[in-house]
Amino acid sequence: MQAKPVSHSRTTLTELMIPSYANFGGHVHGGTLLSLMDKVAYACAAKHAGQYCVTVSVDGVNFRQPVDVGELVSFMASVNYVGRTSLVVGIKVVAENVKSRTVKHTNTSYFTMVAKDDDDRPTEVPPLLLETPEDVRRFLEAMKRKELRASFAEFFDSARPHMLVDENVNKLTNERCQLADGLVM
Numbered sequence: 001m002q003a004k005p006v007s008h009s010r011t012t013l014t015e016l017m018i019p020s021y022a023n024f025g026g027h028v029h030g031g032t033l034l035s036l037m038d039k040v041a042y043a044c045a046a047k048h049a050g051q052y053c054v055t056v057s058v059d060g061v062n063f064r065q066p067v068d069v070g071e072l073v074s075f076m077a078s079v080n081y082v083g084r085t086s087l088v089v090g091i092k093v094v095a096e097n098v099k100s101r102t103v104k105h106t107n108t109s110y111f112t113m114v115a116k117d118d119d120d121r122p123t124e125v126p127p128l129l130l131e132t133p134e135d136v137r138r139f140l141e142a143m144k145r146k147e148l149r150a151s152f153a154e155f156f157d158s159a160r161p162h163m164l165v166d167e168n169v170n171k172l173t174n175e176r177c178q179l180a181d182g183l184v185m
């Protein structure tokens with residue numbers, strides 16, 4: 001399969017934040033932003049893969065600043081990493097207030113997508129042609145995130161059987177929770 005450059009699938013979606021996107025606090029719902037991120041991740045992944053793609057997991061969704069109605073939000077997506085059938089799309093989200101001329105970087109998140117064939121089975125995607133030092137840095141960082149996620153999952157799975165409730169309940173002492181009267185464990 002011939003490698004495709006990052007530029008082949010780079011995608012930007014810019015959307016005006018309209019009142020129906022807002023929560024009762026007047027800011028935009030996190031879920032609305034997630035849905036738009038999923039959309040742009042799909043577009044970017046499908047362009048690279050040349051196939052239908054599905055979202056498998058999402059990393060790094062930390063909204064650092066609120067987004068407000070009236071702002072123009074841009075979702076800048078590019079393929080950061082390619083495996084055999086999976087690919088990681090990095091999305092930088094920037095909100096712009098055109099009146100006050102302020103721009104804020106609200107989050108950068110990473111969507112792992114898998115390409116599917118016509119029988120709904122994972123199918124191979126083209127390798128990624130890295131043309132700039134930035135492309136190389138992003139690919140290496142995605143490899144590290146994948147490795148760390150796997151070791152976290154392994155660590156947590158091995159720790160879980162030892163997390164017996166009656167042996168650990170004393171750890172709740174300084175937490176902001178309360179055991180209900182009559183609770184039997």
Ligand SMILES: CC(C)(COP(=O)(O)OP(=O)(O)OC[C@H]1O[C@@H](n2cnc3c(N)ncnc32)[C@H](O)[C@@H]1OP(=O)(O)O)[C@@H](O)C(=O)NCCC(=O)NCCS
Pocket residue numbers: 054055056057082083084085086087112114122
């Ligand atoms: C994602 C999915 C195809 C994986 O199926 P599977 O039988 O486990 O397939 P494989 O083991 O061959 O994995 C396929 C790829 O997904 C990757 N993958 C699977 N689970 C993953 C996870 N939790 N996080 C990151 N990557 C994952 C594998 O590493 C593999 O990548 P590679 O080919 O680049 O090495 C399957 O779980 C699925 O279809 N899930 C539903 C996705 C969906 O519908 N999303 C929309 C939300 S409703």
